[in-house]
Amino acid sequence: MRTSLLRLLTGTVALTGMATLAQAADLPSRYSPAPVYSAAPVFTWTGFYVGANAGYGWNTGTSRYYDPAFGYVGGGKSGGFVGGGQLGYNYQFGMFVLGAETDIQYAAVGNKGASYGRIYFPGQSDGFFGTIRARAGVAFDRALVYGTGGFAYGDIGGNAAVDPLLGYRRDDNTNGGWTVGGGVEYAVTNNISAKVEGLYVNLDTRSNYVGGTAGSVRRDTEFGVLRAGVNYKFN
Template sequence: MKRFALLLASATAFVSPALAADVIYDEPPAPAPMVEAAPQYNWSGLYVGGQAGVAFNRDSGAFSSDTTGFSGGNDDSNSGFIGGGHIGYDYQMGNFVIGAVADLNYIDAEANTSYTLPTATGTQTFGADQEINYVGTVRAKAGYAMDRFMVYATGGLAYADIENSYNGGGTYTDGLGNAYDVSARTDNDDIGYAVGGGFDVLATQNVSFGLEYLYTDLGESSVDVDYTPVAGGLGGASFSTDSNNDLTYHSVMAKASYRFN
């Protein structure tokens, strides 16, 4: 019995180191580093904001006439301030963005056109003043978005409040003593179109900045002045003057918008 116990003890002592040598413990893998996902900007949603810039290259049409002794010219405000507010909506489909925008702007744009006719003592000046009080547009947009940057084309309806006024008085007497009653008619279309393009950048998901160019055509403006001999006067023949010009201008405006998306 003692011999069996000794043999068992010896076998256990011989086998235990071998088993211990065969047990291998793998250390757990190190946790993967935390990588923050890049932000995914979305252009869909309603937005409101403001814009300001410059309008330029708006030429008025000089007067022409069917009488002699006529000379004229114009004095245009070739550039001026333009600025106001806008509201719009964009919808993003992949990289493509479609939308619509409406804006209303004050514009500092006016033109003065004048001409002179001879009198017995020199000349008499006649003319017209033209001023755009405000201009607005309602336009469609189509753009391509690259994360926080978007370029787009735009076009649609343009409308304005335009004032034409005649200057020069209601009578005229030429160098021969012929007297005339003077009457003026003014007309302008007020409605046209605007086309252009621009780009926007998202500073945050809700705030964007951009730059936009527009070519705006508001139709045609005209001023017609008629000279009719006074009844019982010395004579003379009726004549008229007229000025027709296209109400067109270019504008470049910086924009800032808040986006509800």
């Protein structure tokens, strides 16, 4: 009798335990769900951009003019403000960035004065130039170090002279040439970047007057530019 009662109690306890475990299994979990991982977007230089720049330019070439006593001799040099706008496109693959950029600039770097003998006739130093360039660089996350080069054009200076018959003459001629340079650009935000850039520009300027005739005399228009700028990159 005692043995049967013990077996009955043991079985009851076992059934109760199993029922409790089954109910616990049906209850919702008390553990927090696994966190959802969302990777931060990686910055890329790829995209179209537009911007503005300003800086200083200085004439490195020699403006030549005709002197009846000494022949073709050198004139003066000058420098001044440079500023304008640019637009372009970059494409990034890995650490490397390739792109193209065009810009148009006001430039007070020319020597548009004229000389005759020992007399100098001041002219206007302001002019303009533009470039169409390729860019290639290496990106270190938001920093970009690049080189650039391509076609240049403009009316900067070195295209004025004094004609012995007609007096002071000045032409407005747009001349072609080339440019090369480099710079550093940093993305302040995903859309706005700031840069510092240096360029060397060489325009093939030819204009001189002797005896009423425009002569094809080389009047070098070579100048350097150091400028800072900002760009806005479209998403």
